Amino acid sequence: MSAQEIPAVAPTAERIQQHRRYLMCRPDHFTVSYSINPWMEPTRPTDTNKALRQWQTLFDTYLALGHEVELIDPIDGLPDMVYTANGGFVIDGRAYGAKFRFPERVPEGPAFMDWFRANGYEVVEPVEVNEGEGDFLLVGDTILAGTGFRSTGDSHREVGDVFGRDVVSLTLTDPRFYHLDTAIAVLDPVQGPGGVERANIAYLPAAFDEPSQGILRERYPDAIQVSDADGAVFGLNSASDGRNVIISPRATGFEAQLRERGYHPVLVDLSELLLGGGGIKCCTLELRGGSR
Template sequence: MCRPQHFTVSYTINPWMEPANPTDTALAVRQWQTLYDAYLALGHEVELIDPIPGLPDMVYTANGGFLIDGVAYGAKFRFAERVPEGPAFMDWFRAHGFEVAEPESVNEGEGDFLLVGDVILAGSGFRSTDDSHRELSQIFGQEVVSLTLVDPRFYHLDTALAVLDPVEGPGGVEHANIAYLPNAFDERSQRILAERYPDAIRVSDADGAVFGLNSASDGLNVIISPRAKGFEAQLRARGYNPILIDLSELLLGGGGIKCCTLELRGRA
């Protein structure tokens, strides 16, 4: 995670960002602190990367890379405003014992890459390129399933799909319990998700529009926006424990709970 002490909205690179609207950095820090404290209370270990002046979006650490088994595939951001974040995150990974795979293709890390069991779901359409999906497959040697996003409000995969709990399916077939917003994807991607995850939670447009799917789950506790009321009820019906945390100020930059959380899988 990265404390948002330099958070502001001074440019526009997604539909949520309106520089004319005032932002409250102190409020953003307080809301972020609530999320940080919640992770600690749940028993998770949280490491911090230092915020860099002039890089207000560093708080959205999910975009900084994608890590499996101690290997970090670095980010290569699409927009110039965020490009310096890529090397900063890769330097942090190296300093903390991770092997770094330098990116050749534009990709925005765990914003567009989500690990579901042994499968990597990979988003494209607005930020990460299809070439990055091939690069991802070569680096990790795992199946990569490409999904195309079509609604500019949901420009990263983690705004339209949440991994809730990987489980072992019938006959030993690996699948996972996910939630997603169907209308955020093209028809091909909708078919893929319906076939692979028939028991997935399909979230309403209303809950998607408040970044309800930009959530974090440990397999039981799911941290979500308090405004995603329908999704909260769906989670309870499936036996999950929703934890409601408001990151409304950070949503002004187009990010929520998952955006602020990069999972560090397996230190080298």
């Protein structure tokens, strides 16, 4: 579905759309020249122009839905910078910077922190290895934090100290789902009408160890549990404004589950960027609060 084909959004009693502000980065330099996750195969050709077209559709979709999108300039030699979600974690105008595990991505951390400073955010430089909103998801007043492949467990303590919020640690066990945002989608807004918190999520149980699965079952008994087939096409690497959920068109089972719950799936194909191990959420960093 192109941005022009998105139907008008009518408010419903069930699901309330909330305004979002995002940070994105054009994939001008996108390629796969190294491998730091199972999706990346440097011998497999990539098409930068196709990646740009698909990214533009996602950008246009956000604007068509009434959201704001800020841009950070891409840097030659940093092909993964398009995955802005990994560049930090922002709540109430404070930005906790990223400290990447792999040397290929390390220079992205300072680049994102420079952008945050230049745009009026209070920046907290990290001590511990973390990959931003890739492994930190805000659900209500709680931060779900992933570990196992990228962000360290010590970063969970650090992010809790930075924002003064409860942190729930979850351990990822499948290398295909190396960031938390590949295995969990936050569906409802942080706050609903009248200040009532809502905390609906969707997740892939098989991506987590048994204790983490137990935590998710207990905390989110009404969560959507997606199939392995939908998880494997990065169906959960999605963005939601509380009503509209931007997902991969290949996650057909998840699409049906969302419709059953009263959400409005909007299909955007980022198949080329998946060659680098990223999808819709990876390309989308939420800016909560700030100077504008």
